[in-house]
Amino acid sequence: MSAVSYLETFLPQLVLVLFALVMPALDYVFKDKRALAWVAMAPLTALAAALISWLFLGWWEMPVSRLQLLEVNVFTGLFTLVFLFVGIVVVLGSPEFILKDRNQGEYYSLILLAITGMTVVAQATDLIVLFVGLEIAGISSFALSGFRKREKRSAEAATKYFIVGGFSSALTLFAISLLYGVAGTTEIIAIQPVFAGVPAGSDAGPILILATVLLMAGLGFKVAMVPFHMWAPDVYEGAPTPISGLLAAASKKMGFAALFKIFLIGLIVTKTDWQVAIGALAIITMTVGNLIAVSQTSIKRMLAYSSIAQAGYLLIALPVATQYAVAGGLFHVLTHAFMKSGAFMVVAAMGAVAIGEKLDDFKGLNRRSPFLAIAMTLFLLSLAGIPPLAGFASKFVLFSSAVYWSFEPGEGWLIWLAIAGVLNSALSLYYYARVIKYMYMVKGVSEEKVRPPPMLVVSVVFAVVMVVGIGLFPGPFVDACIAAAERFADLPLGWR
Numbered sequence: 001m002s003a004v005s006y007l008e009t010f011l012p013q014l015v016l017v018l019f020a021l022v023m024p025a026l027d028y029v030f031k032d033k034r035a036l037a038w039v040a041m042a043p044l045t046a047l048a049a050a051l052i053s054w055l056f057l058g059w060w061e062m063p064v065s066r067l068q069l070l071e072v073n074v075f076t077g078l079f080t081l082v083f084l085f086v087g088i089v090v091v092l093g094s095p096e097f098i099l100k101d102r103n104q105g106e107y108y109s110l111i112l113l114a115i116t117g118m119t120v121v122a123q124a125t126d127l128i129v130l131f132v133g134l135e136i137a138g139i140s141s142f143a144l145s146g147f148r149k150r151e152k153r154s155a156e157a158a159t160k161y162f163i164v165g166g167f168s169s170a171l172t173l174f175a176i177s178l179l180y181g182v183a184g185t186t187e188i189i190a191i192q193p194v195f196a197g198v199p200a201g202s203d204a205g206p207i208l209i210l211a212t213v214l215l216m217a218g219l220g221f222k223v224a225m226v227p228f229h230m231w232a233p234d235v236y237e238g239a240p241t242p243i244s245g246l247l248a249a250a251s252k253k254m255g256f257a258a259l260f261k262i263f264l265i266g267l268i269v270t271k272t273d274w275q276v277a278i279g280a281l282a283i284i285t286m287t288v289g290n291l292i293a294v295s296q297t298s299i300k301r302m303l304a305y306s307s308i309a310q311a312g313y314l315l316i317a318l319p320v321a322t323q324y325a326v327a328g329g330l331f332h333v334l335t336h337a338f339m340k341s342g343a344f345m346v347v348a349a350m351g352a353v354a355i356g357e358k359l360d361d362f363k364g365l366n367r368r369s370p371f372l373a374i375a376m377t378l379f380l381l382s383l384a385g386i387p388p389l390a391g392f393a394s395k396f397v398l399f400s401s402a403v404y405w406s407f408e409p410g411e412g413w414l415i416w417l418a419i420a421g422v423l424n425s426a427l428s429l430y431y432y433a434r435v436i437k438y439m440y441m442v443k444g445v446s447e448e449k450v451r452p453p454p455m456l457v458v459s460v461v462f463a464v465v466m467v468v469g470i471g472l473f474p475g476p477f478v479d480a481c482i483a484a485a486e487r488f489a490d491l492p493l494g495w496r
Contacts, residue, residue, distance in 0.1 A: 010070070012047050012080060012119050019043045020112035027105025034095040037455065040108040041091050044115070048084040051077050055480050070123040075484040078330055079122035079257050082337045085466075086250035087115045089338075089459050093345040094242045096352045096453030098147070107147055114140035114246065118254040127176045127186040127266075130258055134172070134222065138165045141251055145239040157238025164221055164231040172218030178211035179266070191266040212274050215262060216281075222255030223311045226285040236304035241351055244300060245344030248307045249337045256314055256333060260326065260488070263318055271321060279319035279413070283420040286312025290427045297359045299347055302431060303340065306383060309424060310336055313398060316417045320402050327485035328398035331478060335382070335390035335470055342463025343379040346372050349452040349460065362435055364444025372452060373439045375460045380432040382467050385425040390470035395425060397478065 019040065026039060055077055091111060098104060117136030124130035142165060146158025180186050183194040195208065220228040236244040263274065289309030296302040314336075317329030347357055349372055355361050366373040382389035399418040406415035452460075470477050 013116050015043045015047060016112045016116040016119070020109040020116065023109040023112065024103075024105040027103070033099065033104045034455070036104055036108050037091050037095040040112060041088065043112070044084050044087045044091065048081060048088065051081045051084070055081065056476055069126045069129045070120070071125045072123060073484075073487045074480070075330075075488040076123045078334070078480060078484045079253070080119045082253055082334055083115050083118040083122070083250050086246060086253075086337050086341050087111060089249075089341040089345060089463055090242045090246045092459035092462065093245070093348050093456050094240075095455050097240065097242055097348050097456070101148060103147075107144070110140045110144050110147075111246065113137075114144065115250070118250060118257075121254045122257045124261065125188055127179065127188060127191075127262075130188075130261065131169075131173060131176060134254070134258065135169060137251060137254055138169065141165075141243075141247060144243045144246070145235055147240055147243065151238075153238040154240065155238075157235045160231055161235045161239075168218045168221030168228070170218075171214045171221075175211045175214035175218060178207050178214070182207055182211075188261055188266045192269055195267065195269050208270060209273060212267060212270065215267075216274070216278070219255055219259050219262070220281075223252050223259065223314075224308045225281055225311055225315065226288045226308065229285070229289070229308050229311075232308060233301045233304040236307070237298060237300045241300065241344055241348035241357070244303075245341040245348070248303065248344065249341035252307065252311060253333050253337060256311075256329070259318065260329070264321055264326065264488070268321065271319075275319045275321070276413075278315060279417055282312050282315035282319070282417060284312070285309070285315060286420060286424040290424050290431075293428070294431050296431070299357055299359060299362065299435070300344075302359070302435075303343055303347070306428065306431075307340060309428060310340070310383070312424070313395065313421055316398055316402055316421060319417065320405050320414055322401060322405050323482070323485045323488075324404065325398070325401035326488055327478070327481040328394070328401045330481040330484055331474075332394035332398050334477060334481070335394040335467070338463045338466040338470070339379050339382045339391055342460055342467065343376065343383070345456060345459045345463060346376045346379065349456045352453050352456060353450040355450065359435065359438060362438045363442045364447060365439040367447045368444065368450050369452060371457070372460070375464050376439065377436050378464055378467055380435055382471065384429045384432045386429075388471045390467045390474070393471055393474040393478075395421065397481075 019042065023036065023040060026036060030036060055074065091108065094107070098107060101107070114137045117133045117138070117140065120133030120136060121130055124133055142158055142162045145161045146155050148154040176186065179191060183191045185191060217228060224232040236248060239247065267274065286309045289305045289312060293302050293305035293309065296305060314329055314332055317325040350361065351357055355368070378389065382391035385391045385395040399421045402414045402418040406412050
């Protein structure tokens with residue numbers, strides 16, 4: 001492998017780490033701390049532009065490279081683009097929100113390091129490298145959750161997140177050690193043929209099942225899958241609101257990148273052992289998330305439970321395990337990143353202008369800030385899957401993958417995944433519509449006009465444009481997701 005190939009493969013991480021190292025020093029250079037956000041935006045925007053020109057515009061051809069530990073292809077490029085997009089939204093939404101906080105250079109540095117870890121997970125071809133990426137992103141997220149050290153709520157969120165994150169990491173690492181003990185390798189694609197040759201009734205069978213259960217639990221914490229979800233509402237509520245958006249829209253997607261790689265590559269030949277279990281967990285996760293969200297009076301907690309429900313929808317791709325299902329999962333990862341990060345940026349704008357984050361604070365928002373009201377309406381309707389917004393398009397592709405494959409012999413039960421998804425989407429419309437009702441039909445205690453901070457406005461506008469644009473013109477995005485799924489499924493065993 002040439003030096004150029006190494007540089008191309010590691011380039012996103014090198015750029016992000018370089019800027020992350022510089023950010024704390026720049027904190028002492030700029031008197032106006034808003035300038036730090038623009039510096040942090042530079043690598044995110046440059047890398048995102050390069051990926052867009054490759055994945056969607058075809059202006060240049062990325063030489064697909066595969067090193068021993070990392071790989072660059074359409075699948076990894078699409079996940080990396082999602083992480084960069086969310087990073088852009090979060091960084092744009094942060095300056096005014098943290099204007100009075102100290103150590104802002106370290107704040108942006110941690111965001112860049114968190115995104116670096118996420119890109120490592122997306123590109124990893126080895127279980128150890130994947131675990132390292134999870135830890136880089138996780139440790140950075142722990143610190144960001146407790147960034148406001150003087151706030152008890154923020155410190156509590158960071159403590160809970162650290163404890164739960166450490167426990168999930170221990171489970172994941174133990175599972176990796178068991179897989180290595182059976183397969184003799186930690187390369188994900190090399191595990192697949194080894195497990196295909198394990199005879200029925202051998203001593204390796206129970207070890208493999210235990211490793212699978214531990215991985216479901218360890219990564220289930222990362223994606224807030226029921227019953228490993230209880231940390232999410234507390235952490236999302238206590239963390240600084242832009243960071244809540246980072247966790248919901250990017251960190252969780254990192255967990256799904258790991259799930260896709262491990263279960264749909266390394267463990268695909270043992271699908272009969274975990275298919276029904278993950279299918280059942282998908283239905284339980286989306287149902288529990290939506291049912292509990294109905295009773296929430298805090299918008300951040302409501303969005304947290306909504307995010308849990310969205311994780312249930314994304315889990316559908318695993319038991320279906322077809323190229324079309326992976327494409328649907330990738331498409332929903334992309335659309336959900338904008339819907340959820342945009343919604344949290346609206347909440348951040350509410351906090352920045354001292355309105356509040358409770359449901360009652362949204363009363364009469366249309367009179368105080370028509371822009372925030374219409375933006376929040378679009379995000380919530382998209383999350384509910386209302387056409388012609390992005391959430392409808394991605395849910396249609398994801399749910400239809402379960403319907404199509406349910407006609408295959410022995411796979412008829414998969415249609416219940418699609419039915420559960422549709423019914424839960426209808427249920428979610430209740431609590432989304434309640435927020436819209438409060439904004440437009442309930443009079444607030446004040447009708448004083450408020451102006452959101454300019455950079456937060458830019459952040460929300462960017463997310464709105466993507467949610468509406470993907471909904472109206474889903475074709476190029478679906479094509480990119482299908483191309484990524486085809487590359488992901490280009491494996492010797494287990495795929496159709």
